[in-house]
Amino acid sequence: MIQRDTVQLSEQQRLVRDSIRDICSDFDAAYWREHDENATYPEAFADSLADHGWFGALIPEEYGGAGMSTAEAVVMMEEIAAGGGGFSAAQAVHGAIYNAVPLVKYGTEEMKSELLPAVAEGDTSIQAFGLTEPNAGSDSTRITTTAEKEDGEYVINGQKIWISRVDRSDYLVLMARTTPREAVDKRTKGLSMFLVDLEAAYESDSLTLEQIEKTAGRAVHSYELWLDDLRVDESALIGEEGNGFYQMLDGLNEERLVIAAECVGLGELALEAGAEYASEREVFGRKIGANQAIQHPLAEAYARVTAAKQTVYSAADAVARDGDATAIGARANVAKYLAADAAFDAADAAVQTHGGFGIAREYDVERYLREARLTRLVPITQELVLNFVAENELDLPRSY
Ligand SMILES: Cc1cc2nc3c(=O)[nH]c(=O)nc-3n(C[C@H](O)[C@H](O)[C@H](O)COP(=O)(O)OP(=O)(O)OC[C@H]3O[C@@H](n4cnc5c(N)ncnc54)[C@H](O)[C@@H]3O)c2cc1C
The missing domain is CATH 1.10.540.10 (Acyl-CoA dehydrogenase/oxidase, N-terminal domain)
Incomplete structure (x- = not known):
């Protein structure tokens, strides 16, 4: 172990x-x-x-x-x-x-x-969050899904993509524009957050889904969504109209830390598999784990996973101590960056340790590698983390 x-x-x-x-x-x-x-x-x-x-x-x-x-x-x-x-x-x-x-x-x-x-x-689930659109991923304030107020209701129209677990959810937390981007003085304004009752949406034929075929994280389904005159009561608005983006940001640092912790867990899982195989497999009459060429990539990845874990836990402690998640913005982003890369290194080392069996389904490490690769893309790409760190911690011009 x-x-x-x-x-x-x-x-x-x-x-x-x-x-x-x-x-x-x-x-x-x-x-x-x-x-x-x-x-x-x-x-x-x-x-x-x-x-x-x-x-x-x-x-x-x-x-x-x-x-x-x-x-x-x-x-x-x-x-x-x-x-x-x-x-x-x-x-x-x-x-x-x-x-x-x-x-x-x-x-x-x-x-x-x-x-x-x-x-x-566990009787009701709010498993799905809908922000990303075909033309608005990293640049999320560019979403064009609109919610227009009409007779005590909001009428929602637009398209979403990559929305996960819609099939496992009773409700969808949906982001939509209530004021066009051109009409606000800051691009982060004019977005609102809604709680959409999915059963009612399906019944009214105003929501259609198409599952996206994907190669990593396959057990969890992601969907493309079309919202066509979806009517929700005005009471479905979460928080303040036009303030949804800020509401989303609030809590994002904590969520990022938690996802970083998931990457740490994945890295540990991969290292466990790699070390175990290295201790068992014999080549040239001895255990492959006796070779430094096998030990070092695993040990190096372990060092990276451990460092990422320290970053995650110390930032989580800071939130618990100060009750202020906004103060740890850079640390949460750095933790996610380090943990996703560490998980990838760990999974890659585990695959290499397994030789040809590294790509055999029965040894699982190929799955860990696919999943670790995914963590470099979601919920925010590594590049966008670096953009944030450069701007906020290195005092460089905003580049995005
Ligand atoms: C499996 C999966 C599940 C997901 N689940 C959800 C979900 O439940 N809900 C949801 O709302 N979204 C979800 N997403 C969407 C996810 O948040 C986006 O894919 C992610 O934010 C990146 O957006 P994009 O794919 O449009 O990439 P793009 O924004 O098109 O970026 C493409 C590439 O260009 C780079 N890039 C772009 N601009 C810059 C720049 N200025 N500087 C440097 N690099 C740049 C990016 O880093 C990236 O490498 C999911 C995605 C996946 C793959």
Whole structure:
């Protein structure tokens, strides 16, 4: 077993770690392999987490949740990834845990008391978040989906792409323009956040979906969405009209840290597989793990994963201590950058260690590599992280 206890955990964090490890131990490598191969959602795993109340991890206790913070969420998601499921497992449930956060912060009391206890119980899910469009990915303020107010309703028209877990969700948190980009003094203004009841949308024939065929994170489905005169009551607005982009940013640093923790877990999972194979496989009459050419890439990746983990946990501690997530913007971005690259290095070293079996499905490391590659693209690309760091930490001109 590789050494994973490289940060000191609080008692609460240890409890989270042990509970999640226990749940994950019911789902072996074959389970995850099968769901990746068949591109089927890991329903039993998600149900198990929901049944144990983990979908309410970030929901305050007064609404039936566990009232946890980022310091515990990073442990939870690292363990989910390291527990065998990798980034697929994390992606399968990440939205269910995180999409409740804008509601907690900006939802009306009615919205919160109606929905949050059901989410915490695992009876209702808000798994999907819809921002990206065919012509607005990194440059997200360029979205052209519109929401126009009409007789106490908003009429929504537009197209979204890459929206994950719509098939597993009762609600979609949707970003749309309520004021055109040309009519606002700042591009980040005029965007609004809505809670869309998906069943009602399907019934009214104003929402159509098409699944995107993809090669990484296959167990979790992503969709292209067409919204055609989708009518939602004005009470579906989350927070303030025109302020949706800022509402989205608030909480983004915490989410980025949690995703960085998922990358750390994936890196650890890959290193475990690599080290195990290196200790077993014999070539030229001795274990391949005795060769430095095998040891060094694994050890180097371990160093990078461990460093990324330190960055993630110290930033998560800072949020818990100061209660201010905005202050850790650069650290959260740096953590995501380092962790995604470290996961990739770890998975690549694990594949190389396996020789030809590195691409055989039964050894899983090829899946880890596909997933690690994906983490360099989502939820924000590595380049956009560097743009942010250059501007905010190096005092260089904004380049994007
Ligand atoms: C599996 C998966 C799941 C996803 N799930 C969701 C979801 O649930 N909800 C959702 O809203 N979105 C989702 N996304 C979308 C994701 O957030 C975007 O793919 C991501 O933000 C990048 O946008 P893009 O793909 O349009 O790339 P683009 O913005 O087109 O960028 C293309 C390339 O150009 C680079 N680039 C662009 N501008 C610059 C610049 N100024 N400087 C340097 N480099 C630059 C980028 O880094 C990238 O390498 C998902 C994507 C994937 C792949």
